[in-house]
Amino acid sequence: MELVIALGIGVLGGSGVWLLLRPRTFQVALGLSLLSYAVNLFIFVMGWVRGGRAPFVAQGAPVDPAAFADPLPQALVLTAIVITFATTALLLVVLLAARGLTGTDHVDGVEDEE
Amino acid sequence: MGAAEHLVIAPVVLPLVAGALLLLVDERHHAAKAALSLGAALALLAVAALLVARAGAPETHVYPLGSWPAPFGIVLVADRLSALLVLLAAVLAVAALCFSLARWHRVGLHFHSLVQFLLAGLNGAFLTGDIFNLFVFFELLLASSYGLALYGGGAQRTRESLHYIVVNLAASLLFLIGVALIYGVAGTLNMADLVVRLAGSAPADRVLAEVGIGVLAVAFFVKAGAWPLGFWLAPTYAAASAPAAALFTILTKVGVYAVLRLWLLVFGGASGAQLLAFAGMATLAFGTLGMLSSQSLRALAGYALLVSSGTLLAAIGLGGAAATAAGLYYLVVSTLGVAAFFLLIELVERAREAGADVLAVTAEAFGVDRQEAEPEEEVGLLIPAAMAFLSLAFLACGLLIAGLPPLPGFLGKFALMSALLAEETSAAIAWTFTGLLLLSGLAATIAFARAGVRVFWGAPRIAPAVRLVEMAPVAALLVLCALLCVLANPAMAYLQDAAAALHAPTSYMEEVLRR
Numbered sequence: 001m002e003l004v005i006a007l008g009i010g011v012l013g014g015s016g017v018w019l020l021l022r023p024r025t026f027q028v029a030l031g032l033s034l035l036s037y038a039v040n041l042f043i044f045v046m047g048w049v050r051g052g053r054a055p056f057v058a059q060g061a062p063v064d065p066a067a068f069a070d071p072l073p074q075a076l077v078l079t080a081i082v083i084t085f086a087t088t089a090l091l092l093v094v095l096l097a098a099r100g101l102t103g104t105d106h107v108d109g110v111e112d113e114e
Numbered sequence: 115m116g117a118a119e120h121l122v123i124a125p126v127v128l129p130l131v132a133g134a135l136l137l138l139v140d141e142r143h144h145a146a147k148a149a150l151s152l153g154a155a156l157a158l159l160a161v162a163a164l165l166v167a168r169a170g171a172p173e174t175h176v177y178p179l180g181s182w183p184a185p186f187g188i189v190l191v192a193d194r195l196s197a198l199l200v201l202l203a204a205v206l207a208v209a210a211l212c213f214s215l216a217r218w219h220r221v222g223l224h225f226h227s228l229v230q231f232l233l234a235g236l237n238g239a240f241l242t243g244d245i246f247n248l249f250v251f252f253e254l255l256l257a258s259s260y261g262l263a264l265y266g267g268g269a270q271r272t273r274e275s276l277h278y279i280v281v282n283l284a285a286s287l288l289f290l291i292g293v294a295l296i297y298g299v300a301g302t303l304n305m306a307d308l309v310v311r312l313a314g315s316a317p318a319d320r321v322l323a324e325v326g327i328g329v330l331a332v333a334f335f336v337k338a339g340a341w342p343l344g345f346w347l348a349p350t351y352a353a354a355s356a357p358a359a360a361l362f363t364i365l366t367k368v369g370v371y372a373v374l375r376l377w378l379l380v381f382g383g384a385s386g387a388q389l390l391a392f393a394g395m396a397t398l399a400f401g402t403l404g405m406l407s408s409q410s411l412r413a414l415a416g417y418a419l420l421v422s423s424g425t426l427l428a429a430i431g432l433g434g435a436a437a438t439a440a441g442l443y444y445l446v447v448s449t450l451g452v453a454a455f456f457l458l459i460e461l462v463e464r465a466r467e468a469g470a471d472v473l474a475v476t477a478e479a480f481g482v483d484r485q486e487a488e489p490e491e492e493v494g495l496l497i498p499a500a501m502a503f504l505s506l507a508f509l510a511c512g513l514l515i516a517g518l519p520p521l522p523g524f525l526g527k528f529a530l531m532s533a534l535l536a537e538e539t540s541a542a543i544a545w546t547f548t549g550l551l552l553l554s555g556l557a558a559t560i561a562f563a564r565a566g567v568r569v570f571w572g573a574p575r576i577a578p579a580v581r582l583v584e585m586a587p588v589a590a591l592l593v594l595c596a597l598l599c600v601l602a603n604p605a606m607a608y609l610q611d612a613a614a615a616l617h618a619p620t621s622y623m624e625e626v627l628r629r
Contacts, residue, residue, distance in 0.1 A: 020280075020284060032280065032284065032287075035284070035287050039290045039291055039294075042290075042291060043294040043297075046294040046295070046297055046298035047298075072303075073294070073297065076246055076297070079246070079250065080290055083250070083253045084287075086257065087253065087256075087257060087260075087283055090257065090260055091276075091279050091280070091283065094260070094264065094272060094275055094276050094279055095276065097264075097272050098269075098273055098276050101268070101269040101272050101273075102269055102272075107276065107277070108273070109269065109273040
């Protein structure tokens with residue numbers, strides 16, 4: 001399980017970095033999205049990979065922490081998802097504005113001379 | 115908990131509420147919006163002044179949100195350094211808002227709300243004692259800064275903002291990776307608790323946590339504009355509108371603040387000091403070269419900001435408490451000076467339409483600046499004395515940024531050098547840094563003299579249309595600097611206490627973890 005998740009994070013992160021370094025704004029936006037998925041998974045994994053365990057405890061009953069998942073990374077991931085979602089939306093608006101104002105989707109606003 | 119204790123959260127709540135209320139007021143009611151926004155900023159100034167006055171007795175004010183005790187809940191911590199930076203942000207906000215009343219706040223939508231949200235994020239970042247909360251406040255201030263960087267529109271602003279947003283989004287993801295690594299090892303996000311947990315962790319785990327902190331540091335370096343992560347800074351700030359750029363001068367200081375706080379708390383200023391010093395010196399050298407190569411005043415101001423960032427990072431890395439205190443003095447002075455300069459540039463540019471065209475041609479040839487002439491709306495009456503005021507203010511900004519007497523830029527640099535050279539350790543690096551600092555001062559003098567000659571003597575002069583409400587904030591910031599020079603002794607005493615507390619964070623840890 002750890003290996004699958006680690007490979008998943010690696011593939012997402014690698015693809016994200018590659019796209020981030022591309023010259024088209026849309027590729028950059030996609031790259032940032034992929035990177036954010038990789039980072040979100042990474043945060044999630046920091047609470048250890050354990051299947052079938054609830055992140056909350058019953059009131060009053062004696063608690064064995066080993067039987068439960070860590071709820072904090074899940075809360076962190078939720079916050080991170082919301083924030084990256086909002087900022088990516090903002091980036092898309094700026095991307096469209098830049099496309100409209102400069103007439104090209106190159107990140108520098110001018111086409112490369114080839 | 116008395117009412118006075120709630121003062122710690124006021125710098126976050128006040129701008130947040132004001133910004134939200136401002137969204138409800140229709141854009142046609144300029145006067146009402148301006149009054150509400152400026153009123154909130156003035157109230158923030160008063161709160162920040164109170165925080166500074168209260169700082170130090172007791173050493174650290176801790177505010178547990180929802181009364182949850184420290185390792186479990188999120189705490190806000192107001193010590194001398196946090197209070198000072200909140201005050202600095204409030205001063206800049208009042209100046210920028212006042213300046214914007216002449217023209218800028220009516221150019222686009224929601225200017226006041228953006229400024230207020232930026233303030234909420236800034237103050238939260240300065241006050242929080244929790245790493246993930248720091249991330250949230252960083253995002254809040256960055257999101258508003260994206261809006262402010264774009265404010266006023268235009269192709270150039272949009273292009274530079276796009277770079278700015280992409281770089282900072284990537285940096286935010288690094289921030290998250292760092293936070294996740296630290297949490298994975300220490301199982302806590304509270305900064306004080308983190309120190310305790312890391313001290314008791316196995317060596318292999320500690321290495322992982324240090325990697326996490328290193329990744330965090332990269333994210334902070336991007337915000338601080340450290341070389342080689344700061345290439346976005348000068349073009350973005352040069353493209354931003356004048357009040358936004360003046361406010362942005364403190365954004366780089368958030369990165370410096372985060373490095374200062376976390377590095378001294380977690381590492382106690384031991385490992386990684388050389389790396390910090392080299393990053394700082396490289397930034398300083400890059401900023402110096404940038405200042406010399408600047409074809410426009412705005413680029414000059416942007417590179418002056420890089421010089422200030424580099425100086426601060428190197429000062430933190432190289433020295434002990436005395437150097438940190440001097441660095442903090444320099445931080446306050448350079449932030450005020452560059453902010454005043456950003457405001458001044460717009461006024462000066464109104465006076466030199468003819469010269470600007472020639473400059474634009476040379477700038478195009480070098481490909482350094484991508485300035486575009488912006489249709490300027492003429493505001494205000496023609497005041498013959500305005501030119502005299504502008505040139506005097508320009509001189510003052512130049513003296514401040516280059517660090518020449520009698521203004522306090524000199525005191526900051528002098529205190530920094532004497533503190534570094536008095537210390538026994540790593541003399542070679544300290545001397546190199548001193549040399550670089552002197553060289554950067556010389557470069558700033560040359561750049562300012564050249565620009566001043568070009569602007570005030572070279573080009574055919576047009577009497578600029580400048581309003582009192584635009585001159586007042588520039589003058590106020592410069593007078594504040596002069597006051598810092600006159601009151602250098604009490605100011606330095608306060609900063610020395612702040613630096614001592616940073617270098618020996620026992621009081622911070624005790625106060626935070628006691629509750």
